[in-house]
Amino acid sequence: MRDPKASSTIRPEAxxxxxxxxxxxxxxxxxxxxxxxxxxxxxxxxxxRITIVGDDPGLLESAIAEGLDADLCVISGGLGPTHDDxxxxxxxxxxxxxxxxxxxxxxxxxxxxxxxxxxVGSAYHAFQAGVRKQASIPEGAHVLGLxxxxxxxxxxxxxxxxxxxxxxxxxxxxxxxxxxxxxxxxNVLVRVPPFEHRVLRFYGLSESTLxxxxxxxxxxxxxxxxxxxARERELIAEIFVEPGAEARAxxxxxxxxxxxxxxxxxxxxxxxxxxxxxxxRERRLTLAxxxxxxGGFVAGRMTGVPGASDVFLGAIVxxxxxxxxxxxxxxxxxxxxxxxxxxxxxxEMAEGARRALGAxxxxxxxxxxxxxxxxxxxxxxxxxxxxxxxxxxLEQEITFSGGRDQIRRYASVAALHLLRRLLxxxxxxxx
Amino acid sequence: MRDPKASSTIRPEAxxxxxxxxxxxxxxxxxxxxxxxxxxxxxxxxxxRITIVGDDPGLLESAIAEGLDADLCVISGGLGPTHDDxxxxxxxxxxxxxxxxxxxxxxxxxxxxxxxxxxVGSAYHAFQAGVRKQASIPEGAHVLGLxxxxxxxxxxxxxxxxxxxxxxxxxxxxxxxxxxxxxxxxNVLVRVPPFEHRVLRFYGLSESTLxxxxxxxxxxxxxxxxxxxARERELIAEIFVEPGAEARAxxxxxxxxxxxxxxxxxxxxxxxxxxxxxxxRERRLTLAxxxxxxGGFVAGRMTGVPGASDVFLGAIVxxxxxxxxxxxxxxxxxxxxxxxxxxxxxxEMAEGARRALGAxxxxxxxxxxxxxxxxxxxxxxxxxxxxxxxxxxLEQEITFSGGRDQIRRYASVAALHLLRRLLxxxxxxxx
Numbered sequence: 017m018r019d020p021k022a023s024s025t026i027r028p029e030a031x032x033x034x035x036x037x038x039x040x041x042x043x044x045x046x047x048x049x050x051x052x053x054x055x056x057x058x059x060x061x062x063x064x065r066i067t068i069v070g071d072d073p074g075l076l077e078s079a080i081a082e083g084l085d086a087d088l089c090v091i092s093g094g095l096g097p098t099h100d101d102x103x104x105x106x107x108x109x110x111x112x113x114x115x116x117x118x119x120x121x122x123x124x125x126x127x128x129x130x131x132x133x134x135x136v137g138s139a140y141h142a143f144q145a146g147v148r149k150q151a152s153i154p155e156g157a158h159v160l161g162l163x164x165x166x167x168x169x170x171x172x173x174x175x176x177x178x179x180x181x182x183x184x185x186x187x188x189x190x191x192x193x194x195x196x197x198x199x200x201x202x203n204v205l206v207r208v209p210p211f212e213h214r215v216l217r218f219y220g221l222s223e224s225t226l227x228x229x230x231x232x233x234x235x236x237x238x239x240x241x242x243x244x245x246a247r248e249r250e251l252i253a254e255i256f257v258e259p260g261a262e263a264r265a266x267x268x269x270x271x272x273x274x275x276x277x278x279x280x281x282x283x284x285x286x287x288x289x290x291x292x293x294x295x296x297r298e299r300r301l302t303l304a305x306x307x308x309x310x311g312g313f314v315a316g317r318m319t320g321v322p323g324a325s326d327v328f329l330g331a332i333v334x335x336x337x338x339x340x341x342x343x344x345x346x347x348x349x350x351x352x353x354x355x356x357x358x359x360x361x362x363x364e365m366a367e368g369a370r371r372a373l374g375a376x377x378x379x380x381x382x383x384x385x386x387x388x389x390x391x392x393x394x395x396x397x398x399x400x401x402x403x404x405x406x407x408x409x410l411e412q413e414i415t416f417s418g419g420r421d422q423i424r425r426y427a428s429v430a431a432l433h434l435l436r437r438l439l440x441x442x443x444x445x446x447x
Numbered sequence: 448m449r450d451p452k453a454s455s456t457i458r459p460e461a462x463x464x465x466x467x468x469x470x471x472x473x474x475x476x477x478x479x480x481x482x483x484x485x486x487x488x489x490x491x492x493x494x495x496r497i498t499i500v501g502d503d504p505g506l507l508e509s510a511i512a513e514g515l516d517a518d519l520c521v522i523s524g525g526l527g528p529t530h531d532d533x534x535x536x537x538x539x540x541x542x543x544x545x546x547x548x549x550x551x552x553x554x555x556x557x558x559x560x561x562x563x564x565x566x567v568g569s570a571y572h573a574f575q576a577g578v579r580k581q582a583s584i585p586e587g588a589h590v591l592g593l594x595x596x597x598x599x600x601x602x603x604x605x606x607x608x609x610x611x612x613x614x615x616x617x618x619x620x621x622x623x624x625x626x627x628x629x630x631x632x633x634n635v636l637v638r639v640p641p642f643e644h645r646v647l648r649f650y651g652l653s654e655s656t657l658x659x660x661x662x663x664x665x666x667x668x669x670x671x672x673x674x675x676x677a678r679e680r681e682l683i684a685e686i687f688v689e690p691g692a693e694a695r696a697x698x699x700x701x702x703x704x705x706x707x708x709x710x711x712x713x714x715x716x717x718x719x720x721x722x723x724x725x726x727x728r729e730r731r732l733t734l735a736x737x738x739x740x741x742g743g744f745v746a747g748r749m750t751g752v753p754g755a756s757d758v759f760l761g762a763i764v765x766x767x768x769x770x771x772x773x774x775x776x777x778x779x780x781x782x783x784x785x786x787x788x789x790x791x792x793x794x795e796m797a798e799g800a801r802r803a804l805g806a807x808x809x810x811x812x813x814x815x816x817x818x819x820x821x822x823x824x825x826x827x828x829x830x831x832x833x834x835x836x837x838x839x840x841l842e843q844e845i846t847f848s849g850g851r852d853q854i855r856r857y858a859s860v861a862a863l864h865l866l867r868r869l870l871x872x873x874x875x876x877x878x
Contacts, residue, residue, distance in 0.1 A: 038676045038683070040494040042485025043716075045476065049499065054473025063471040064506055066499035068480065071674070075495055098658040098675055099666060132653075146655065184677065186849035222563075224577065227529040235530060243502070244529055245469045246615065252469070285474075305764075311750025312743025315764040319742025322818055322851055330770040333736075333746040333762035335755070339804055343763075343774070373770055387753055418617035420753055 027062045028087035028207050033079050035093040035103060036183055037070040047185045048092040055192065060208035061088060071100040080110040080178075087176055088204045090195075093183030095166040097146025103180050104169065108154035111173055115152045118159060122151035125165045132165070160194040163187030172200040212257040214265065214283070216272050219433050221251050221279040226272060233271030238264045242272075248429045250288070251279075281436065288432045289317040295439035296327045296377065301405065304375035305331040305431070306344055306365040308356065308382040309399065313428035329375050334365065344368030355394070357382050359411055362400035370404060377405040377438065379431045385420045399427045403438040410438045459518035459638050461492045464510050466524040466534060467614055468501035478616045479523040486623065491639035492519060502531040511541040511609075518607055519635045521626075524614030526597040528577025534611050535600065539585035542604055546583045549590060553582035556596045563596070591625040594618030603631040643688040645696065645714070647703050650864050652682050652710040657703060664702030669695045673703075679860045681719070682710075712867065719863045720748040720755075726870035727758045727808065732836065735806035736762040736862070737775055737796040739787065739813040740830065744859035760806050765796065775799030786825070788813050790842055793831040801835055808836040808869065810862045816851045830858045834869040841869045 032052045038044045049066040056063050064086060069079045071094060080103075083089035094103030108115045125147050146165065153159065153169050160168035166182035168191040177200040181188045195201055218226065226244055230253075236242050239261030243254045253272050257265040273280055282291060296303050305314040315331035318324050332343050337356055340346040345368040346361055354360040365380035383399030390396035397416040402409060412434055416426045463483045469475045480497040487494050495517060500510045502525060511534075514520035525534030539546045556578050577596065584590065584600055591599035597613040599622040608631040612619045626632055649657065657675055661684075667673050670692030674685045684703050688696040704711055713722060727734050736745040746762035749755050763774050768787055771777040776799040777792055785791040796811035814830030821827035828847040833840060843865055847857045 036676065037674045038678070038685075039481075040484055040497060041488040042481045042483065042494075043488075043683070044676070044678050045478065045481040047476065050470075050473045050476040052473065053471055057472040057474075063473075063501070065501075065510065066471060068497035068499070070494070070496075072495075079496065097655055099661075100674060146658070186853050189850065224528060227577070230530075243468045243531060245467065245475070247469070247475055252474070254469075307743075309750075310747075312738075312746035312762055312764060315743035315766075316741075316747050319740075319764070319766055319816075320852060320855070325766055329767040330774075331743055331762075331764035331766075332774075333743060333750070333764070335746075335750060335762075336760040339761040342805070343761075343803065372774065374773070385750075419620065421751060422617050424751070 027060060027209060027211070028204050030056045030061045030063050030088040030090065031083040031086040032056070032063060032066040033083045033089065033091045034066065034068045034183075035071060035076055035079075035091065036068075037072075037100065039068050040070040048181075048183065048188050051185065051189060052090050052092065052192075056088070056090075059196075059205055060211055061204075071102055073102055073106060076102060077106045077110055080106055084110055084173065084176060084178055087207070088201065089176070089178040091178065091180045092188055095150070095168075095180060095182045097150055097165065101149075104153060107169075107171065107178060107180055111154060111171060111178070113154035113156060113171070116155055117148060117151050118153050119151075121153065121159055121167055122147060124162055125150050125167070128162060128165050158198065158200070160191055160198060163191050168195060170195065170198050170200045175203075177201055177204055210259055212259075212262070212265070214255040214257065214269055215285055216253045216255075216269065216280060217282040218251040218253075218276065218279040219249065219281050221276045223251060226251055226253060226275050229271055229275035230268070233268055240265045240268055242268060249426055250429070281433070287317075287321075288429065288436065290321050292432055292435045292439065293318065293321055293324055293327050295436060299439060299442055301327075301376040301439070301442070302374075303328045303435070304369045304373040304378040306369035306378060306380040307331060307333050308335060308340070308365070308380075309385040310381045310424050310428045310431065311335060313424055314379060314381065314431045317428060317432065329373050332369055332372060340365060340368075343372055345371065357384055357394050357398060357400060359400050359402070359413060362402040363404070363409065363411065366402040366404040366409070377403065377435065379403045379435045381427050381431050383423070383427055385423050385427075387420060397423050399423070399430065401427070401431050401434050403431075403434040405438055405442060407442060408438070410434050458491060458493045458640060458642070459635050461487045461494045461519040461521065462514040462517040463487070463494060463497040464514045464520065464522045465497065465499045465614075466502060466507055466510075466522065467499075468503075468531065470499050471501040479612075479614065479619050482616065482620060483521050483523065487519070487521075490627075490636055491642055492635075502533055504533055504537060507533060508537045508541055511537055515541055515604065515607060515609055518638070519632065520607070520609040522609065522611045523619055526581070526599075526611060526613045528581055528596060532580075535584060538600075538602060538609060538611055542585060542602060542609070544585035544587060544602070547586055548579060548582050549584050550582075552584065552590050552598055553578060555593060556581050556598070559593060559596050589629065589631070591622050591629060594622050599626060601626065601629050601631045603634075606634075608632055608635055641690055643690075643693070643696070645686040645688065645700055646716055647684040647686075647700065647711060648713040649682040649684075649707065649710040650680065650712050650719075652707045654682060657682060657684060657706050660702055660706035661699070664699055671696045671699055673699060680857055681860070712864070718748075718752075719860065719867065721752050723863055723866045723870065724749065724752055724755055724758050726867060730870060730873055732758075732807040732870070732873070733805075734759045734866070735800045735804040735809040737800035737809060737811040738762060738764050739766060739771070739796070739811075740816040741812045741855050741859045741862065742766060744855055745810065745812065745862045748859060748863065760804050763800055763803060771796060771799075774803055776802065788815055788825050788829060788831060790831050790833070790844060793833040794835070794840065794842065797833040797835040797840070808834065808866065810834045810866045812858050812862050814854070814858055816854050816858075818851060828854050830854070830861065832858070832862050832865050834862075834865040836869055836873060838873060839869070841865055
C-alpha cells in the first residue's frame with residue numbers, strides 16, 4: 017500500500033510467511049519465524065507480521081498475496097516434493113507469473129536425488145516424480161541454490177521482493193546467506209536508514225516497577241521507542257533510537273537503569289549461560305552442576321554455548337536419591353530428616369558435585385516440578401538452589417508457579433543467575 | 448466472509464493472533480500459538496492461520512479485524528499494564544464497541560495489585576496507574592477471570608467469538624479452561640462435526656519413500672486427507688477422516704504402514720521419551736544416560752515426563768574427559784587410541800553409566816556438535832551412540848547435518864530411539 021520509495025528515513029517493511037499444516041495444528045512450534053525475524057531485525061527491517069498458515073491452497077495464496085505487498089516477503093516451507101508442497105505454484109499465481117521448468121535446475125535436482133537414493137539404498141523412482149515439480153519456478157524468478165532437493169527462489173516485482181526458502185530449519189538457514197547476497201534482497205537492504213538499539217536486562221525486578229520508572233522519566237518521546245518484556249523471569253527493556261535522539265535515549269536509559277540497579281545484570285543480548293561461562297573463564301574457574309528436578313537443563317544450556325568445554329566440566333543428574341547419596345555424597349541423615357527437596361540437600365549436592373566432578377564451582381537444584389509430589393509443606397514449584405565455590409556459597413529458595421516444564425525452565429534460569437552472582441562477587445585468590 | 452451457520456458438516460474455523468514486539472523481532476519464540484493451535488485441533492476446529500504481530504496499533508488492529516471474521520478468534524498478549532499493551536482497546540475498536548470500566552473487575556485487580564506490591568515490598572503507586580486501564584473492557588464483553596492483574600475477556604458478535612488472553616504462557620494456559628467453559632466459546636464448540644484422526648510415526652524412513660507409497664495407493668481421496676511431515680528426524684503421517692470415509696482411510700493407512708514396517712514405531716502422539724519410559728516400566732528396567740555432546744538433553748527429555756522417577760534414575764554429563772574416565776570408567780587407553788568421539792568410548796560410557804548409576808539400561812552419546820572441533824576424519828555432526836542393557840547392546844554411528852543446536856537435538860532423539868529398539872527386543876529374564 018505505501019510507496020517503498022516514499023522516504024529514505026522509513027525502514028523497509030518485511031512480512032514473514034511460514035507454511036506447514038503441522039504448525040497450525042500445533043503439533044510443532046515454528047523455528048523459522050523467530051530465526052527470520054531476528055535476522056530481519058538485525059538488518060534493520062521492520063517486520064510487520066509473521067503469518068503461519070497451513071497448506072490449504074486458498075489460505076496460503078491469500079497469505080502470499082498479502083506478503084507481496086511488503087518490501088521484502090520471506091516465505092518458508094512448502095518447497096518439497098510431496099502433494100501438499102504448494103508454495104512455488106501459489107507464489108507464481110499471487111504474483112501473476114507463469115510457471116516454467118528451469119532445465120539447469122532440473123539437472124541439479126536430479127543429481128542430488130540420485131545421490132541421496134544411492135546413500136539410503138532407496139529406489140530412485142521414488143524421487144523422480146518430484147524432480148520436475150521442484151524444478152518448476154515462476155517466470156523471472158532466480159534460483160538461490162539447493163538445500164537437499166529443494167531450491168530457494170527470489171522473485172522481484174515493482175521494487176518489492178519475495179524469497180521462498182525450504183521449511184526444514186537447517187536447510188532454510190543454509191540458504192539464507194545466499195538470499196541476503198542476492199541482488200534483489202541486497203537492493204532492499206541498502207534502503208535501510210541508520211538506527212540504534214540499546215538493551216537493559218534485569219533479573220528480580222517487577223514489570224510494573226520498570227513501567228513506572230519509564231513513566232516517571234516522561235515515557236517514550238522524541239524519536240525514542242521503548243519496549244519492556246519479561247522472558248523466563250528476566251525483564252528486558254529495549255530502547256530504539258532514531259538518529260538525533262541519542263540524548264533523550266540516554267536520559268531514559270539512565271532512568272530505567274536506576275529503577276533497581278542491583279537487578280540490572282546486562283546491557284547486551286548474550287544469554288545468561290554465556291555470561292556465566294565468560295565470568296568463570298575470566299576468573300579461571302571450572303563449573304559443574306548437580307541437578308534433580310531440572311534433570312540436566314542447566315548442563316544442557318551451558319553446553320549449548322560453543323566452546324563451553326574449557327570451563328564447564330559436566331553434571332550429575334541425580335534424579336534418584338541413591339544417586340544423590342552414592343555419587344554426590346548427600347548424607348542419609350539429611351535425606352531422612354529434611355528430604356531431597358531441602359536447603360540442606362541442595363548444599364550437599366553442590367559441594368558433592370564440586371568434589372565428584374572436580375570443579376571449582378558447582379550449582380545444585382532440587383525441587384518439586386509437579387504436577388504430582390507436592391504437599392502443603394513442600395508445594396509444587398518449591399525449589400532449593402545452592403551455588404558453591406572456593407570462597408563461599410549462595411543459597412536460594414523460590415516457589416515458582418506454572419506447569420512442570422515452566423518450573424523446570426525457571427529453576428534452570430535461577431541456577432544460572434545464582435552462579436552469576438557468586439562469580440561476580442568472587443574474591444580472586446592468588447595461588 | 449462465510450456464513451458460520453451454512454452447514455453443519457463444516458468445521459468452525461479459528462484464527463490465532465499473538466501480539467508482542469519481541470516476537471516479530473525474533474527475540475523470543477512464541478509458545479502460545481502452538482499451545483492454542485494444538486488445543487483448537489484437539490477440539491476439532493480448523494485453524495486458518497496464526498498471526499504474530501507487534502504492538503503497532505495499526506498493524507494489531509488490522510490483524511484483530513481479520514480475526515473477528517473467523518468463528519473463533521483467540522488473541523494472546525497485550526493485556527498488561529504498560530503503555531504498549533493495546534489489545535483490549537483495539538479489540539473494542541475493531542468490533543465497533545465502546546470501552547467502559549468494569550467496577551467489579553477494578554476492585555478485583557486493585558486487590559491483586561496491593562497483595563503483589565506487599566509481597567515484593569514494592570510501593571503500590573507503581574501498580575495503581577495500570578488498574579483502571581486493565582479494568583476497561585469493551586461493551587458486551589465478559590470477564591473470564593484474572594491471571595495476575597490481567598483479565599481474560601470474551602466478546603461475542605453475530606455468532607462469532609473473540610477471546611483475549613494474557614501473553615505469559617502460564618497465565619494464558621491458566622485461563623484457557625475458563626475460556627472453554629464460557630458460554631460464547633461453548634456455543635462455537637458444539638458446532639464441530641464428528642471427525643477422526645489417525646497417526647503413523649516412522650523413524651529412519653525418507654519423506655520421498657512415504658510420499659511414493661501414498662501416491663501408489665491412489666493418494667488423498669474420498670473424504671480422506673493425509674499430511675506428511677518430518678520432525679526431529681521422525682516422519683509423521685496424519686490421516687484425517689470424514690464420517691463415512693473410514694474404509695478408504697483404512698486402505699491408505701495400511702499402505703503407508705507397509706512402506707517400511709521396520710521404521711513404524713508408533714500409532715499415537717506420545718513423545719518418544721514417554722514411549723521409552725513405558726517400555727522400561729513394563730519390563731521393570733531402570734534407565735540412565737551418559738552424555739557428552741548432548742550435555743544432558745536426553746536426561747532433560749526423560750525427566751520432562753511426569754512420573755519419570757520410577758524408571759529414570761539419573762545421568763552423568765561427562766563433558767570433560769576426566770569425568771569420562773573418573774566417573775564412567777572409560778579407559779585412558781580408549782581415549783588415547785580412539786578419542787572421546789568413538790564407538791569404543793560410547794560403549795564404555797554406556798556400561799560405565801549402568802555401573803555408576805546402578806541402572807539396568809543406559810544410553811550414551813558422544814560426538815562433535817560443532818561449530819569447531821571437527822576434522823576430516825571426525826567431521827562436525829559425527830555422533831556415536833550405545834544403548835546397553837542386561838541382555839545386550841546396540842551401537843550406532845550417525846553424521847547429522849545442521850548447526851550445533853540441531854545436531855545435539857537430533858542426537859538426543861537418536862539416543863531415545865536406540866533405547867526404544869533395545870527395550871523392544873529385550874528378552875525378559877526371569878529372576
